[in-house]
Amino acid sequence: MLNIIGLGLRGTKSITLESFEVMKSCDSVYFETYTSISPGSTMADLRNALGRKLLEAGRDFIESEKDIIDESRDTKVCLLVTGDPLSATTHNQLRLDAMKAGVEVRIFENSSIISVIPGVFGLMHYRFGPPVSIPFVSRSFFPTSVYDKIEKNISMDLHTLLLLDLKDGKTMPVQEAVRILEELERRRKGRILEPERDICVAIAVSQPGQRLVFGTMGSIKKSGVEGNPAALVLPSTLNDSEETFLNEFAERL
Amino acid sequence: MLNIIGLGLRGTKSITLESFEVMKSCDSVYFETYTSISPGSTMADLRNALGRKLLEAGRDFIESEKDIIDESRDTKVCLLVTGDPLSATTHNQLRLDAMKAGVEVRIFENSSIISVIPGVFGLMHYRFGPPVSIPFVSRSFFPTSVYDKIEKNISMDLHTLLLLDLKDGKTMPVQEAVRILEELERRRKGRILEPERDICVAIAVSQPGQRLVFGTMGSIKKSGVEGNPAALVLPSTLNDSEETFLNEFAERL
Numbered sequence: 001m002l003n004i005i006g007l008g009l010r011g012t013k014s015i016t017l018e019s020f021e022v023m024k025s026c027d028s029v030y031f032e033t034y035t036s037i038s039p040g041s042t043m044a045d046l047r048n049a050l051g052r053k054l055l056e057a058g059r060d061f062i063e064s065e066k067d068i069i070d071e072s073r074d075t076k077v078c079l080l081v082t083g084d085p086l087s088a089t090t091h092n093q094l095r096l097d098a099m100k101a102g103v104e105v106r107i108f109e110n111s112s113i114i115s116v117i118p119g120v121f122g123l124m125h126y127r128f129g130p131p132v133s134i135p136f137v138s139r140s141f142f143p144t145s146v147y148d149k150i151e152k153n154i155s156m157d158l159h160t161l162l163l164l165d166l167k168d169g170k171t172m173p174v175q176e177a178v179r180i181l182e183e184l185e186r187r188r189k190g191r192i193l194e195p196e197r198d199i200c201v202a203i204a205v206s207q208p209g210q211r212l213v214f215g216t217m218g219s220i221k222k223s224g225v226e227g228n229p230a231a232l233v234l235p236s237t238l239n240d241s242e243e244t245f246l247n248e249f250a251e252r253l
Numbered sequence: 254m255l256n257i258i259g260l261g262l263r264g265t266k267s268i269t270l271e272s273f274e275v276m277k278s279c280d281s282v283y284f285e286t287y288t289s290i291s292p293g294s295t296m297a298d299l300r301n302a303l304g305r306k307l308l309e310a311g312r313d314f315i316e317s318e319k320d321i322i323d324e325s326r327d328t329k330v331c332l333l334v335t336g337d338p339l340s341a342t343t344h345n346q347l348r349l350d351a352m353k354a355g356v357e358v359r360i361f362e363n364s365s366i367i368s369v370i371p372g373v374f375g376l377m378h379y380r381f382g383p384p385v386s387i388p389f390v391s392r393s394f395f396p397t398s399v400y401d402k403i404e405k406n407i408s409m410d411l412h413t414l415l416l417l418d419l420k421d422g423k424t425m426p427v428q429e430a431v432r433i434l435e436e437l438e439r440r441r442k443g444r445i446l447e448p449e450r451d452i453c454v455a456i457a458v459s460q461p462g463q464r465l466v467f468g469t470m471g472s473i474k475k476s477g478v479e480g481n482p483a484a485l486v487l488p489s490t491l492n493d494s495e496e497t498f499l500n501e502f503a504e505r506l
Contacts, residue, residue, distance in 0.1 A: 009362065013271035018263060020270060084364060086372025092498050096375075099501060107373065109262065109459050111337060114378055115368035119339025120360065122349075125367055126386070130379045130411060156405065158383060206362050245345050248352060 002072035002098045006085040006110025009206040011042035012049050019108045020049075027075040029054050030068060034061040035090055036082040037169060037229045039207055046080070065094055072103045084112035117161055117202050117231055120212060122245020127236070129153030131161040134177050134232075147184045147193075154192050154236060162232040171229040174201055178221050193217065199234055200250060203227030214246060215253035223253045255325035255351045259338040259363030262459040264295035265302050272361045273302075280328035282307050283321060287314040288343055289335040290422060290482045292460055299333070318347055325356045337365035370414055370455050370484055373465060375498020380489070382411035387430050387485075388418045400437045400446075407445050407489060415485040424482040427454055431474050446470065452487055453503060456480030467499060468506035476506045 003022050008014030015023070023029060031043060031054045047054055057064050057079065071077050085091055085107055098105050118125050132149045135141075153160040164172040178199075185193040195218035203211040204227055213225055214235075238246060256275050261267030268276070276282060284296060284307045300307055310317050310332065324330050338344055338360055351358050371378050385402045388394075406413040417425040431452070438446040448471035456464040457480055466478055467488075491499060 006364070008269060008364075010269070010271060014269045014362075016261060016263070016267045016269055017273060018266035084368055084372060086375075087368070087378060089377065089494055092372065092375045092502075093494070096498060096501055107459075109267075109364045109369045109372075111259070111261075111362045111364050112368040115337055115340070115365040116362045119337060119345065119362075122339075122345045124342065125340060126383045128383055130381055132379070152409065156409070206360075241342060241346070245349060248349055249345075 001076050001104045001106065002068065003076070003078045003106045003108065004085040004091055004095060005078055005080050005108040007038060007042070007080055007082050008110035009083060009113065009116065011039040012045040014110065014206075016108065016110065019110075022108065023050060023078050023080070025076060026078040028071060029078045029080065030057045031055070032061060032079055032081045033058045033169070035088040037166060037171060038082040042082075061090065065097065068094070069098045069101050069103060072098060073101070084110055084114075087112050087114060113163070113205065113231055114161065116205055117233060118159070120202065120205055120249065121200055121214075121233060122249045123159055123233065123235060123242050124239070127159050127239070127242070129156060129158035129160055131163055133163045133165065134172065134180055135165045136167060136172060137180055137183075142183075142187070144184060144188060147188050147190065150234060151190065151192055154234070157236045159236050160234040162234060164230055164232070171231070174203075174226050174230050174232070175221065175224065177232060178217060181217065197234070199232055200246070201225055202231045202233070204229060205231070212250040213253050214250045219253045225253065254329050254357045254359065255321065256329070256331045256359045256361065257338040257344055257348060258331055258333050258361040260291060260295070260333055260335050261363035262336060262366065262369065264292040265298040267363065267459075269361065269363065272363075275359075275361065276303060276331050276333070278329060279331040281324060282331045282333065283310045283317075284308070285314060285332055285334045286311045286422070288341040290419060290424060291335040295335075314343070318350060321347070322351050322354050322356060325351060326354070337363055337367075340365050340367060366416070366458065366484055367414065369458055370486060371412070373455065373458060373502065374453055374467075374486060375502050376412055376486065376488060376495050377492070380412050380492070380495070382406035382409060382413055384414040384416055386416045386418065387425065387433055389420060389425060390433055390436075395436075395440070397437060397441060400441050400443065403487060404443065404445055407487070410489045412489050413487040415487060417483055417485070424484070427456075427479050427483050427485070428474065428477065430485060431470055434470065450487070452485055453499070454478055455484045455486070457482060458484070465503040466506050467503045472506045478506065
């Protein structure tokens, strides 16, 4: 049996009571470090909490899938995933492949940055368009489709959650993301990501170093604000309660 | 101190390890039953797990807000909320009012139906437009703005999560929601909610009676499928992996 278990945003602290029992009863426990980022000590904390070895499923996660499925045929296996277990296609693919191999799959959901960020800023879920991912760019790779997606949300007066790409166990630095947004604006000659546009920065949400700030793109750049993991929100027009909440819950830069 | 704690979708089973410690250490524990629905035995389970009285904050939740804040001045208070604690404006208003009264507020996030439903069906978050709530209607109250919101998502080729209104501790019956969608189509003479349109039905997600089905609006109506709590998804065009996932993870009616 394969149990795909979401850890939420706090490492071992946000394991649910039921998931913890399941983890303890498993024959082997894999910890997925490929699609998202956990608080720094999570691997060691999990090892202590469970009192046993953890198997890391990192960059080679896709390749180790076959092993995980094979093992799940006759034994009880856990795959631990930061955040919600089914937010990434990778995990639904594993779920499908395991089912096709005749393995029983159980899912244990948990909180996801996607649903948590709106609430902590006091912004309303029903005013968000689709989230947009900002990838690391290079001279030969600079996808302007990111701009189209942001533009669509803005044209519908919807807020946009910007998810930052991951590298070496960290999210893209906030300042690098802002520079990419500026460069998109230059290349597309649009008028949506100008220095006066407000942007919200969420750092280490739900973790000890949590920081929520907002300001114009210009002021966020000038402030040099950084931190990890980070995510951004481009708010559209705020309604009255959102305006009140954002001003009280986040720090204006 | 006021701790606003999300229970997730499974009642006591989805309390996180950290939240459980906080709950046990509080002087009083309120259980909010006004904005969302927990599995049936949650109130009794919580009482057993904590070994003490729970205070229910139900319909009169808004009125009891002042008491909760007053109590949080000098003692440690918990407010337990099904799902994620900050998905409803009500709780962000309480958070704000408590802060203004000089009370320290701590938030403990958990999973929300909003982020979990896409994944269980194998649909991708970045292909969802804003969620839309379906309210109970009457002869004198029939808001067609619901139709506009759905139409906008469809015109952008985005999936729509339909959240069903609550009454007497249950979500609106699935068949009633389908009838409301049909009536909206009749009144607006549109061509978006016709009997041939596919719709997904999620019943008791993450709970023992979980059922995931999809089919045309006509077939869902004919099947008479029901269950509680329920939520619907109106998918737009499916991409290849979504099509594969949906066909394997949900039952076709």
